[in-house]
Amino acid sequence: MSKITSDLNLYNTADRAVSKFIPLNPGKVGIYLCGATVQAPPHIGHIRSGVNFDILRRWLTAIGYDVTFVRNVTDIDDKILHKAVHEEIPWWAVAMKYERAFSDAYAALNVAPPTYEPRATGHITQMIQLMEKLIANGSAYAPGNGDVYLEVRKLKSYLTLSNQKLDDLLSADDADLTYKKDPRDFALWKAAKPGDPSWPTPWGDGRPGWHLECSAMAHAYLGEAFDIHGGGLDLIFPHHENEIAQSESAGWDFAKIWMHNAWVTTSGEKMSKSLGNSLQVMEILKKVRGIELRWYLGSAHYRSMLEFSFEALEESSVNFRRIEGFLQRAKGLLKSDIQPSISAQFTAAMNNDLAVPQALADISELVRIGNTAITDNDLTTLAKSASEVRGALEILGCDPFDPIFADSSNSKSEILDGLISLALEQRSAARERKDFAASDAIRDSLTALGITIEDTPTGSRWTVN
RNA sequence: GGUCGGAUGGCCGAGAGGCGAGGCUCAGGACUGCAAAUCCUGCUACACGGGUUCAAAUCCCGUUCCGACCUCCA
Numbered sequence: 001m002s003k004i005t006s007d008l009n010l011y012n013t014a015d016r017a018v019s020k021f022i023p024l025n026p027g028k029v030g031i032y033l034c035g036a037t038v039q040a041p042p043h044i045g046h047i048r049s050g051v052n053f054d055i056l057r058r059w060l061t062a063i064g065y066d067v068t069f070v071r072n073v074t075d076i077d078d079k080i081l082h083k084a085v086h087e088e089i090p091w092w093a094v095a096m097k098y099e100r101a102f103s104d105a106y107a108a109l110n111v112a113p114p115t116y117e118p119r120a121t122g123h124i125t126q127m128i129q130l131m132e133k134l135i136a137n138g139s140a141y142a143p144g145n146g147d148v149y150l151e152v153r154k155l156k157s158y159l160t161l162s163n164q165k166l167d168d169l170l171s172a173d174d175a176d177l178t179y180k181k182d183p184r185d186f187a188l189w190k191a192a193k194p195g196d197p198s199w200p201t202p203w204g205d206g207r208p209g210w211h212l213e214c215s216a217m218a219h220a221y222l223g224e225a226f227d228i229h230g231g232g233l234d235l236i237f238p239h240h241e242n243e244i245a246q247s248e249s250a251g252w253d254f255a256k257i258w259m260h261n262a263w264v265t266t267s268g269e270k271m272s273k274s275l276g277n278s279l280q281v282m283e284i285l286k287k288v289r290g291i292e293l294r295w296y297l298g299s300a301h302y303r304s305m306l307e308f309s310f311e312a313l314e315e316s317s318v319n320f321r322r323i324e325g326f327l328q329r330a331k332g333l334l335k336s337d338i339q340p341s342i343s344a345q346f347t348a349a350m351n352n353d354l355a356v357p358q359a360l361a362d363i364s365e366l367v368r369i370g371n372t373a374i375t376d377n378d379l380t381t382l383a384k385s386a387s388e389v390r391g392a393l394e395i396l397g398c399d400p401f402d403p404i405f406a407d408s409s410n411s412k413s414e415i416l417d418g419l420i421s422l423a424l425e426q427r428s429a430a431r432e433r434k435d436f437a438a439s440d441a442i443r444d445s446l447t448a449l450g451i452t453i454e455d456t457p458t459g460s461r462w463t464v465n
Numbered sequence: 466g467g468u469c470g471g472a473u474g475g476c477c478g479a480g481a482g483g484c485g486a487g488g489c490u491c492a493g494g495a496c497u498g499c500a501a502a503u504c505c506u507g508c509u510a511c512a513c514g515g516g517u518u519c520a521a522a523u524c525c526c527g528u529u530c531c532g533a534c535c536u537c538c539a
Contacts, residue, residue: 016469034539043539045539047539048539050539052539077537078537079537079538162468162469162534162535163468163469164467164468164469164534164535165468167467168466168467168468168535169467169468169535170466170467183536184536186536187536210536210537230539231539232538232539233469233470233534234533234534234538234539235539237469237535237536238534238536239536239538262533262539263532265532268471268531268532269532270533271539300478300479301478301479304478304479305471305533306478307477309476309477311476312476312477312478314489315476315489315490316477316488318489318490319477319488322488322502322503329502329503355479355480356479357479357480357486357487358479358480358486360478360486360487361479361487361488362486363487364486364487365486365487368503368504371502371503372503372504374503375496375503375504434498436498436499439498439499440499440500443499443500447501452501452502453501454500454501454502455500455501455502
């Protein structure tokens, strides 16, 4: 096992402060991230959460922790059932279709698959066991209509994560007190409605409420207590409060640190699902590469709102291409693969609650130093800076040499390389005999094809735009 | 009504008492046959009004505006 090499500090929503991370078990970290409800294709807000927590996971791994990363799939809920009716296909076909869409989007952005990716419907047994426990110890009740509720007034710690008081909550308009003891009591389990999928329980046939699955699955894969529970800001209440209520009622310590990512916004507002298709991940990937979209989504601090615009995405891509170009040049000059390493500044930034923007400033400085080293033909300095740039990019999931981002058309690019080299030889010959009209004509032709030429002291380089 | 967050230069985006993060754009320069790439220089900002302090973008009080959550939510 590698040594833990640094002191990590993380923000905990539960106490609204950054503090030193101390794992429950030395050398190990358990993380549970609330994943997608698979009822529509992912938009960039969904995937930002995936990217942010992927960076956390990579950093924890880099500094020596053995990370168990669980991200669930909610494959049963009201919207999935509605969509099934609307699309006239079974509910499970809807869930699988969009689960695949999410998996594809994660893969396109180099978000590593979780250690475990449990589906809610695969854990009904664990949910029933949890409900039995909660009913047996008086925390929950089954009033006979097929629903099972958690009695929130019995819990002293309820709403401590969101710092609210039970009586201050707006009461739900549709609160039905026929069966509920209190309007704020929430459903662990919902009685079956005609035509809906259902599973048998001691209290009648039905399906899981939204909150129960995460408590049951986090417990199944990470135990009664684990280090980090993550999700979007909007999950704090009610979802995470209710998870805490269920789990603590069962006598579990549950999550020690709560981390929440902020939204991608448009026009200052939270992205809404009614915006249409334009901000779906796969639509945006028609305009920029996955590595560039990831660079953009990862570049703001995870707790800051990221105001999306195509202009900002483009300028972020320009910034990334400068770094990428540097690494490509460095690789050519060093005549070997660049070995990733982690700079002290990058470590300091990441340990400060994953201060990626601070890390980006360090990367820019390293690129500048490296580019200057290229001009000075200082290969020692170049090797060091290139190595540190690559190491940082690897943690951010944006290593241009990562095979996941490699161009799949390798055999084609060999042919292309040969053809362009041929043209460049002609151009060099023309330049040597000072026939600049001819050499510029070749360059202009290549430019028109989307190929950019750079003349360097050691010859001409080309890149496809 | 309760709870939480935000307002920083042309744009994006950090910071959280004292040297103007960084990027993008733009302008000028170096290099180049000309370009491209790269490097250098410049563009001196923190919503408003008070206060604390030797010193405030940062802390305190007040104000305005924007956003989020309050049982669908990344």
